[in-house]
Amino acid sequence: MNRRRLALIFGNEDYSDAAKLKSCVKDADDMAATLTSLGFQCTKYHNLNKRSTDIAIRDFCATIEDDDCILIYFSGHGMEAYGKNYLLPIEPLEDPEFDCISLDTLLKDLKRSGNNLLNIIILDACRFDENNDTWKIKAINKQPHLKAAFGNALTPHINIPKDSQFALIFSSDPGTVSYSGEEGGNSFFTSALLNHLATPQLEVDNMMKQVRKEMLQNSQGQQRPWIHSCLTEDFYFNQVVPVSDISFNARWAQCGVTVAGGNGPGNEPNKFNQPWGFYLDNDQTLYIADLRGFRIMEWKPGATSGRVVAGGNGEGNRDDQLNLPVDVTIDKDNDNFIISDYGNQRVMRWPRQNGTNGEVIIPNINCWGVAMDDQGFLYVSDVGNGVVKRFQVGEANGTIVAGGMGVGDRLNQLNTPAHIFIDHDQSVYVSDSGNDRVMKWVKGATEGVVVAGGRGRGSNLRQLSNPRGVFVDSSGTVYVSDHWNHRVVAWPKGMTKGIIIVGQSGQGGATNQLSFPFDLSLDQSGNLYVVDEWNSRVQRFDIEKS
Known part of the structure; x- marks a missing residue:
């Protein structure tokens, strides 16, 4: 509970x-x-x-x-x-x-x-x-x-x-x-x-x-x-569900399994119209921001179609509508979706249980990625201003935790920060897509550290090209959706070049290919989930057992 x-x-x-x-x-x-x-x-x-x-x-x-x-x-x-x-x-x-x-x-x-x-x-x-x-x-x-x-x-x-x-x-x-x-x-x-x-x-x-x-x-x-x-349930002051330890030599199946979508673009319940960000729950339920479907979709494990859980009433700015939702996360303490409603320049809170409309909690923000930490703080990337902000519940202004010195490529700057990941120490990992790098900002730091890419836009193993989704496992390995290179790359902690883990066969729609991968995540077993934008699907790549 x-x-x-x-x-x-x-x-x-x-x-x-x-x-x-x-x-x-x-x-x-x-x-x-x-x-x-x-x-x-x-x-x-x-x-x-x-x-x-x-x-x-x-x-x-x-x-x-x-x-x-x-x-x-x-x-x-x-x-x-x-x-x-x-x-x-x-x-x-x-x-x-x-x-x-x-x-x-x-x-x-x-x-x-x-x-x-x-x-x-x-x-x-x-x-x-x-x-x-x-x-x-x-x-x-x-x-x-x-x-x-x-x-x-x-x-x-x-x-x-x-x-x-x-x-x-x-x-x-x-x-x-x-x-x-x-x-x-x-x-x-x-x-x-x-x-x-x-x-x-x-x-x-x-x-x-x-x-x-x-x-x-x-x-x-x-x-x-x-x-x-006389407790009848286990109580943890700091309960976390860590991703299973993943070996440095871990490998993933090169052919993915479609777990959501895969039926071409569209607005029907079994399709996506440009999927972008998503949230992977502990039971492997997926919540996907369907950008041009103007909705958030829920896909249960094994389901052949999804269910609209937010939006779905056409493009608009009413409290029951969304306009280009780019990302979604869940506030489990309060049982709400938190939605980055990019087209309306607002972040919305939407009840998970039969919610028919949302509430604006952060207005007038060039929002993209959203994430929550273990303490219930909300983080939002503001792409227009080149910053990531942290918000307390009910707070509208927030505190800058990454960037803040203008748009640029210095270590204290960001350029089009997209997706974000928050670790248990409240360090912020951000895909700095305009600079083709992923940066880590330790809590309280005034500048970040490059942990992936940062060697210019390109396709060699030291480079990224417009990175999007980012995930960090318990060993510090950074996983990145290398958007324009149509691949997912892992950067072990301290390494200066990455390892292609899926997408080695180039752009395409086959099971061993990706076409503009967007967001990604790993489940508790280490299986990799990737939003495959132009193929209108979410793929799961199973970790291979040693």
Whole structure:
């Protein structure tokens, strides 16, 4: 299930002098930054009193919808009293029941906020019993850098609402304490957590094993985090579906299989009228931008005809029409198509489930390629201005992430950027078609690196000719639709020339030929899919088993 991700984050450190803490605000800030990069919509607070905390929780719960993934993170003081666990606000305390935030009550509030929620509570707060008047304990003998951050630990007795999915993660075992890190750093727990939170394909229980191992080492065996879970599904902070590792010596069948179209040009359901960009889903369903059919077509595996899922009402600019759609991707978190409607100079959002019309989300843009990263950011190539921009959901202006220094051929410029690919590090690969090259722009870079072509327009193995579709596998090999050379070329990482993997027989309509290949992608088995524009079809070239 693709759940919307919401996080509420607290960092409380400005307690009275005897109980003042040092790392909690930094812990909260760093957690918010990491969770945001992992697709969470974060709401963050520092040093709140009881009333402000109650309001923050109330307002947050009001935003929760059915099926959401909810994360609460608290760094600060905590305590156990009367067999219950409490989180401490920034103000004097008399009675925990009235002056603190009850963990039991917080869990019940989450349970009432929506159905089928997945809740994760992370507490970097070692609690003290009200009968124990020590807010801090002495550092471990002979280990002066180990400074106790809080006090005694939470009670293990937690009232988790029934029929709910909860994972409660604590910074230390019951009856033990947490330690702060060195001056200016994170606490031991949050530091270890941040080191593993974004690790791809690490399920939360396995992630905590790694966190636990690191913390035991760093604390000389004095601190071990604790997780109490009643999850009924696997949860990954950074779930990715990587393309299977592809050998450097991999080969593909030279004769392709037609998986969509192939019946000549036209507007019938079994035909295309100039297919361009496409999106390959994990189940091998294809979503194809049919340029002059003014529609997006869905083709299921094994189907002999497609289905219109967006547009299809003729050329136009109404909200139920498209005009020269050049590319499409899917926002799975919100179950929408994202469509580059080039002829109308707009990017549209179109519901996947029986959507009859779309909504303009980015107007007045010379859009071409569209792609989304793992964190839910949208990337659009603006061919007229020679840039690639990144957009947050609902944002109309965007941030330039490639190009931006005018149209040209320098390393900080692009010329007609076409298709784009975003890797798990948010690096942008762009087919710079006017410069006959593919460039990689690392996140935050002011100029790109040429990873394919860039030796002028031509047909030798160091050259490309008007490249279009681009895909990058987990080893860093770049796959390019070499449009005017009617072939697909692979450029292994660090190589200065490419390898023709399909299309060695020249332009044509045979199964071992391509005619102006456009977009491309690989499935999880390494099979290659190519939009064969002038043959009005999509071809699959199976990877050969070694």
